[in-house]
Amino acid sequence: MKPIRLKFSGLQSYREEQEINFVELGSLGLFGIFGPTGSGKSTILDAVTLALFGNVERAVGGTKGIMNHFAERLFVSFEFLLGQETYLVERSYVRNKHDDESVLNKGARLVKTGSTVEVLADKATDVTETIERLLGMTFKDFTRAVILPQNKFDQFLKLTEGERAKMLEKIFCLEEFGEELLLRAKNLEAQLQQEIHTNVKLMTQLGDVSDEVIQKIREELQAKKEEIKKKEALKKELENKLKELEQLARIYEEIAVLAKERERLEGMKPQIAGDKVTLERAQKAEPLRSLFNQLEDLFMREQAEAKILAERTGKDRAAEEIFIEAQERLNKAREGQAELNHLKEEDLPKINVAGEYEKQVLTLQAELNNIRNALKATQIEIEKTTALGLQKKAMLEQLETKLKGYEQGLKDLFQVLACREEIDRVLSLLSELENAEKLEREASSFLEEREKVLKREEEELKLILAEKREYFNVDPLKVSISQFMEMLPALLGKVSTEQLKAEELYDHLVYENMAQVLAEKLTENEPCPVCGSAHHPKPAGKGVSSEELGRAKQVVLKLKEELEKLRPWTEKVNIKFNKFQHLQDDVQSLHLPNYEARVKAANLLRHRFIEETVNLKNTVRDILPAALHKPERDMVRMLKEHLVKADGQLKVLTEQKGNLEQQKITVEKDMDELRAKLITLKADKVNLEKNVQALENSLTELEHRLRELLGGLDLAEFAGKVRKRMGQLEQELSEAEKEWQEAAKRKQETAEALAESKVSLLKTREHLAKIRADLSDTAAREGFKTLEEIKEALLDSSARAQISQRIQEYEKNLNHVEQTLLGLEAKIIHQPFNLQEMAEQKELLHKVNREYNEDMRQEGALQKELEDLQAKQITLQELETLNQKFTGRKELVGRLLNLLKGRRFVQFLAAEHLRDMAGEASIRLGTLTGQRFALELDEGCGFVMRDDYSGGQRRPVNTLSGGETFLTSLSLALALSSKIQLKGKYPLGFFFLDEGFGTLDPEKLELVMGALEKLHDAQRMVGVITHVPELKSRMPRYLEVIPAKQDGTGSRVVVKIN
Template sequence: MIPVSLTIEGLYSYQKKQTVDFTKLTRAGLFGIFGQVGSGKSSILEAITFALYGETDRLDSRDNRKYNMMNLKSNEMFIEFVFVTGINNNMYMATAKSRRNSKNFDDVKTIERLAYKFEKNDWIPIELNILENVIGLSYENFKRTIIIPQGKFQEFIQLGNKDRTQMLKELFNLGKFELYFKVASIEKKNDENIHTLDGKLQQLGEINPEYIEQQNNLLQIITKQSDDFSKQLGAKQKTETELEQLKLLFDKKLQLQQRKEEKVSKHKDIEKIENTLKKYEYCILNFKNIFDKKEELTNEINKSQKLLDSDKKKLTLTLNNLKDLNNKFEKVKIEYDKKETIQKEIDELSKISKIIKLEFDCSEISVRLKKGEKISAQNLQIINDIKVEQKTLTEQLKTLKTQMPDLTELYKIKEWHTQNNNLFNALLEVEKEIKIIENDKLQVQEQYNNLCNSNNLLKNFKFDSYRIENIAKTINFLTTKIEENKEKILLIENELEHLNVQSKLEQYTKSINAGEPCPLCGSLEHPKILDIQNVSISLKNSRNSKNKIEKENTEIENSINSLNNISQKLLFKQEELNKNFTKKTDAFAKIEHHKTLFKWEVSDTFEVIENKFKLAEKLKVEIEIIEKTIEKNSKEIEKETKNKEKYKETLDKLNQELTNNKSVIELLKSQIEILKVNDFLNSDIEQLKNEINNKQNFIKKTIENFNLLNKQIAESQNICNNLTGKIGANKTILVNEKEKSEQINNKINEQLKNSSYNIEEIKNILLQEIDIDKEKLNVNNFKQAVLEIENQLKPITIEINNRVYVAESHNLLKAEILNLINNIKQLNQDFGKIKNEINKLNDDLLKIKILQKEGKSLSERAEDIKILKNLFKGSGFVNFVSTVYLQNLCNNANERFYKLTKQKLSLEITEENSFQVRDFMNDGKTRNIKTLSGGQTFQAALSLALALADNVQKIISSNHNFFFLDEGFGTLDKDSLNIVFDTLKLLQKENRIVGVISHVEDMKEEIESNLQIINNEELGSLIKPSWE
């Protein structure tokens, strides 16, 4: 991942919007972000991690993070981080923003995080979790490998074994090797399969092939019996079918005869129904309609009479109510006529109330005018006093400025002296370093002398001048000696081989006895037995010689390794010495050149210059105090002048308001006619308001009663008129309905004279409610059914002819057929049962063979799974793989750490997966990594972190080498800081992009491309690039 740009607004100390253009910083390779403690340097890294992951080390969600992250002078927080990553350099953007509630300062809205990918010249929204996938790191591991916050730099070294293994597991996806539980699950499943298979075999049991053959023979017998029974069944079923048809004919003939007898018994009822229908049809035709009209008119007459009685009653009540309303109206009208006089009194009372209020205001204004005139006089005195003081201060300021020295020149002289001291100090440091290196060189030479003294072979190889060529001669001598010893060992091994053969033959000769066969040739005769003596002594001497030479070779090889180490150290120390001699020459040249830069006539010492600076600072403070006092007085004069104008304007307004009030009082008094003003001058305004409200309420209530009674009288009069008209109309309708009823009665009497029925008989007939069409249909259906029965009987009688049906014979035949069917069915069941049994036995026999084969396979698999389970048990395989990764990481880190420490130190992994250091300055012995100095610890941590970052970049297929370090370095001494500077410069040469955050000013001088963070009290943190 390579950053492109970062925009911050309203985050922590960043009040205004600030943008960092990382393209110019990363182009330099090594860049820095510098500023005082608390200026907002670390907030830049925190903004990046929060935009990417929504997490910060400083605050979590329980700390009311959304409120505390936002600057207290800002109403909005905004972060925008753009970066590129991956093989194709895809560009992504992460944003985070939030707003403060304008109505509640403490209420900050939820921080909204969004992610985008740049495609086709546009930002396309993507899911937030995609950011972590493209970066390839979790939040915790991102802080350990790419952007490392304060206090986290040395974390990888300081982590415990378990935590370091867990970190490697996450970074390199070693969880894929955590296979114990998967294997255990597979084992469990395999065991379950074995148990299931055993259960299946037990269920199947043992199967006898001879029993299967017996059952096949039984099937053939059953098949033959079934065929015989089927032939007999066919003949009997044919006879039974003929008898069944004859039985049906006899049954049908009997049914028809029974139905015919039933119809004959109902003939009289049908005739009675026909007579009733004739009577009912006559009455319906001649009397139904006229009887219905008479009943309808009777109902209408009763209804009209009831309505007429009700309206008469309502009319009487309404007339009585109208009389009462008219009486009330006359009383209200008398009060209604007085409302104009009362309204005029209300208006005059309101004016009297205003007069009382205005006279009270006039009294208040007079008091305010007296106070205001007094304050205005005091204001004029203050202005005059300040002006006198201003004149005195201006004269003092002029005198002090003439005494002020030229600070620009003083600064230049002081800077020359400071640089001159720095150059002399640098020369002293180089000379000190030369002495240290020469001392180290003497120690290496002493190591060489000690080695030569302790080795007899090297006593003749001590030299007065410790040149690398002399040590190389010694190494060549020792190498030649090793080769000579190897040749000697080869000769001794040949001799040992010969002596071993002789020893074996000696054993055979001892076992030869007269008359017994030889163990080698089998001969019974042994004329010349080999005489071998002292073989074991020779073997022992040869072996001792070989061991002695091999031990000497081992000692020589150790000496060669030590000599190589000494040679490398001498070479390295000589190179360092040459470099420092060059630095010393350069330092002398810089001092001489610096002397030529002193161009001032004064010859003051550094102490005199410092005293002049102190005097200038004192004068500067006095001048600033006087200038601030003058500025303060000017503001005070301006303020009092504005007060003077404000007082005058207020007094003018009060005088004008007093005059206006008096004019209004006179005008209001002239408008009052009914009431006397003097009668109310001592009255309270609230009492007048109450009297006005009472009179207004009286007028309002009188008008409401007048209007309400007027409306009620009109409504009652309308109701009376409507009821009178309605009663007249209903009387006319009632007379007409009674005349029509009389006419219908006459018509009914005329028709009864021509009928054979009286009126009661007719009413009873009509009450029957007979369905004429239905009853006629029933009569016709009866006659038709009788005819159909007679027509059906004729063909059946002809078909039966003279045949006779005997039920007993028929039932006997059926029993025989049923018996045959049951026999056949039983045979078929036996056949199916036996057939199924044979098929099942054959299937089970096949299953047993398959299951036995599967069981063998599962047993073999169980043994393999057991081996794998032991391999993966207790995360053993993961720990093994993490150890391999850690060792590779250590090897990669050593390539840099060994160079950074100038071949003095290297990192190693212990058996417990902890770090230790091999110290080549102390015979290559190991020691705890915690014994390293501050600078060495930085080098070790940086080497490991860079190696870790390299591996991570390979995993996520990134071609970018970016590393950001937020480490103050304030606790390091000067030597350790120099180590840090040299280390960072080496990284720059490796084409790496490294960012450093620090408050140490010396680092700023070493890193040209940088950002300066300044915390302004008014504007918050501001970012100032070095190129602007």
């Protein structure tokens, strides 16, 4: 993950929008952020965490008091690179109207940018959840591992084992090996158990599929197949015999059918004889067809031409009548010629004269309208000028009133501005008070945190002591730590004394036991292994039993084991007690006095602030009474806002007053001009009224002449009436002449057509008579008496062919039937046919078929049963194999579950990561401390400092000084950042250090800077936030933070390059 660009406004001391381009700023791997204390350096980190997680580390509740006092909106935008993808996260807030210190979320969104823009989340909670999912970090993890803010630099170093394990689990994406892996293993175990249960159930459902059952079915199937084979031979024999009988039956049946066909053909002989006569007469009449057709065609033509002659005769008579009527209409139209001439010579010229009159009237009317419009415009201008004069007068009065108001406003502003020094003094005191209260809260919070740690250490120590409560007369949980620690030396001495006594007792018993053993082995006349004597008058008596000796030995071993356990336990208790004492001393000597000093300083400032506020109230009581009802702090801020506003208003009112005085001069000048213009307009109005009267008289005279000329009609009506009548007369004459010409032409055409029809009909009748005579002669020679006989005898070629074909087919069918009957009767000689015998044979075959089909069905059922049993047997074997496999896997999963219980696997992985990280941090720490210090892990994976200058002595990290803690935390943080892979895939490409350099001497500071300058080799961007000016020259590029000013201007950032 690498930052690209950060934008923010309205955040804490920043009022205006600031933009930081990290690509440019961190291009060389290392950059600084410099500025005075309180200027807003750490606010840049707050902007990053606010954009990503909606949270600010130093703010109460994450967002309280983060908005600039002079801003009403807070906006933050952070663009960053994750892998190959670019993301943009934005959030905006507004001030809570009911609580000035609180803010309300007004919008949030997370966008993946690139060739296409994809909105991943658009609600505040969704944005935070998506960011945590993308980075694999929560807000606390991010601030611990990526950004180390003020007073939090050693936080990761001093985390408890559980807290550190959880953090490492998220940072190194070990979740899948913890609860997720355990859940997957449990699910797999349940799944395997379900599979085994299901398979057992399926095996039960399969029933008995043993080899004995299968063999029995196989034998039944073989017997059934032998029976089917016999039935199949009998069936074939019966089928052959029935086939012979059926063939003989078909021959007898065919003979009967042919006999009926022969009888039918014999009945058709008269019809065929008639067909032969008809065919013969048609063949004789065929040569006469041409003449007969001509005769019919001529007869039809004669009828058609006679019809046409009748139609043309009627048309000729109608054309004659139309011609007479057209001649009469033409004569009538020629009688209106005299009226037409009168219209042309008398009425038509009047139109032109009236037109000239109307033009003059229109010209006079236009001129009159123009003058009237001018008169109207002049009147409007007079009214407008009068109204404008009144407006200017009212405006002048308003300007004079406003000027008086501005003079009073300026007087009030001067009274407000006179309080500037006192308001600024109280506001500065308020700022000091709020800083003191902030320090007081931080000291209280830190003291409370230290007391909680102290309480936790005390409880842990008591629990360790309670492990050996059987050695004490009191309950470690109910007495003080000091009382219990006083008993600790006596406890070791007591156990050591008991162990020595037990060993002495055991040695004595062993000695006595050895004497008895030697006495039992003595033999008379053989030397004693102790004294060498061959006689043994007084051997040792009965010794110690083996059971008693064993019990004594067990006591010794038990006390020895207890002592061995007590020594490391005592060392552990001492280490824990030392840590507890150090914490207790820190709280009593450092944190508690610091808190009390902060409280005292804050109380003094509160008292001063109240006194100054009372004085300020008396000063502003008459100037700004509304502010007196606010709480003291809100009142001071409100007064400051009024002061800032008063500065702006003073300038605005001064400018506006000058503008008003200039406007007054301008208005007075305009009023003088309006008075002169009004006099001119009234004179113009009088002249225009005289011109209107003269034009109206001329217009009346012209209109009188025009009415006399047109007889009271207007010109358009008169001209339309004359022209309409002339057109009507001319049209009637033209139409009559045209109609007469068309009637004459039509009369001539009908006469010619009538003469042509008469000639054509005469020729057709002559030809008809000649053809009729020729046909009668030829028909008589062929034996036809009348034309009707010829017509009846004539047949077309297809009809003749059909009759001929019918005759041939009849003769052919009759011959085929007779020949076939002769052949079939020859086949059945000496072969009688019995229908009863064939029926009996069919019934027998049907019975055998039924038996055969039943046997085949039974064979199929047995075959299917055999196949089902064999398939079930295979399925059973497969299920048994599967269950063996599932059972083995289930045992493995059970062992895996046992290993995963209690997060042991995750703790192991986290410990390995931590050990690797501690090794790298130790190398960096050795470089920074001249190989003095090294970082190690104890048995509980807690950090322990090894001091090689003190012979490798090891001590807890909470005993380090401020400078040592800073160097150790820095080394560990650098190692952590180099190991972090966001979501297990993306390397962490940036790291911020906030303060901490002020506790280092120049030599250590030089070593730290040398280490930081080398970090860019690992493709990592490191930002250093400090107020130490000596570091500026070591930074290739840095941000200069310019503090906010008292006039409300917010902090600003400026990029600088060395």
